[in-house]
Amino acid sequence: MPKVGMEPLRRKALIDATISAIGERGSLDVTMSEIAGRAGVSSALAHHYFGAKDELLLATMRHILAELTADTLRALGSAKTSRERVSAVVAVNFSDLQFQPETIAAWLAFYVEAQKSAALRRLLKVYARRLHSNLLSGLTGILPRTEADRVAEATAALIDGLYIRRALKDGVPDAATAIALVEDYLETKLSGRSAQ
Amino acid sequence: MPKVGMEPLRRKALIDATISAIGERGSLDVTMSEIAGRAGVSSALAHHYFGAKDELLLATMRHILAELTADTLRALGSAKTSRERVSAVVAVNFSDLQFQPETIAAWLAFYVEAQKSAALRRLLKVYARRLHSNLLSGLTGILPRTEADRVAEATAALIDGLYIRRALKDGVPDAATAIALVEDYLETKLSGRSAQ
DNA sequence: TTTTTTATTGACCCGTCAATCAACAAAAAA
DNA sequence: TTTTTTGTTGATTGACGGGTCAATAAAAAA
DSSP states (O other): OOTOOOOHHHHHHHHHHHHHHHHHHHHOOHHHHHHHHTTTSOHHHHHHHSSSSHHHHHHHHHHHHHHHHHHHHHHTTTTTTTHHHHHHHHHHSSTHHHSHHHHHHHHHHHHHHTTTHHHHHHHHHHHHHHHHHHHHHHHTTTTOOHHHHHHHHHHHHHHHHHHHHHHSSSSSHHHHHHHHHHHHHHHHHHTOOOOO | OOOOTTTTHHHHHHHHHHHHHHHHHHHHHOOHHHHHHHHHHOOHHHHHHHOOHHHHHHHHHHHHHHHHHHHHHHHTTTOOOOHHHHHHHHHHHHHHTSSSSSHHHHHHHHHHHHHHHHHHHHHHHHHHHHHHHHHHHHHHTSSSSHHHHHHHHHHHHHHHHHHHHHHTTOOSHHHHHHHHHHHHHHHHTTTTTTOO
């Protein structure tokens, strides 16, 4: 069966399998065999391509982050006003792709793992900073710098918090409700001010 | 050495050891031996008093929750107006006791574990519901029911989000800043309305 | 004093899992 | 065709960790 040029396909399959495995288990306590099995290969192959388990997890996190980044850039592309930019960033975080039990479970699990892994911690900081600056890029057009900063911080925290509560399946059932909450907050903070 | 009446002391010591171990590791991946060692006993004794590891973790979570509840009741006791009640609930969640790296790490870890353990999930739902109703008890004195409900939901999410961001050690350095953010949100939502 | 209850542990078993390795197969290169 | 490269796995190892158990010791009860 061995065909040539399998490496990229296998890598992708293994990363996808990792996400779905984590999503189902709800934690990073998934075995290499479980992941490999889902990808239709042996655990030895997973080690062959990724080395240690840590690296597979890290690659998976990178993949999730890259997708979020791509989604965000796409959404920002079709936003014209500052206000629209802010809403676009918020919307992306609650899009069907992102606001799904599996993805959320993965985020949560990675947050925990970040306490142990410096590499993972660095990755998550990149995400946090990027979210902040994306929000800020819209907000600075509407609010004074200091105020914009504070609102960006609160919005980011609000988003993270809604993710957690979603994971618990308590309150905040769907994405629409979550977006409404965030937008409601933004509206009260931005009302009166006209965008540039 | 065996003295009588050790059980409650050992239980307490083991739970404390569990919290500090989780706090240090940043996850529930702590061994029974590690915990027992910290408590100054053998792992066999930990099993003797708590049975399986799950039950020790569950007992630990219950303990944390009980402390939070006690703190909250105390704080609510000295609050007179509705507005003060809301602030009191917020303040407790960011008190020195609660808003500490170890405790936060424990919370996070438990959130993840809740995906696997139904018992833990139930506990966390109790917490979520209690937080919501505590906030609501103050808010209903100021806002119409539906609006109060929405604000309570957002505030709870905001608090959870700030916890996560604190765990990442990114942004939101201290409790004061966190409280300021939440209070700022509340102020904008409640401004104009006079409390009862 | 004998007996029972409570406290406690070291040693051990067993399952799980990450990681390794030798071996095999197919394609590509020589 | 032979050789090398690429893909792949089953079997194995070694470590780790949860859980059990028999044994010990002190105190309390009989």
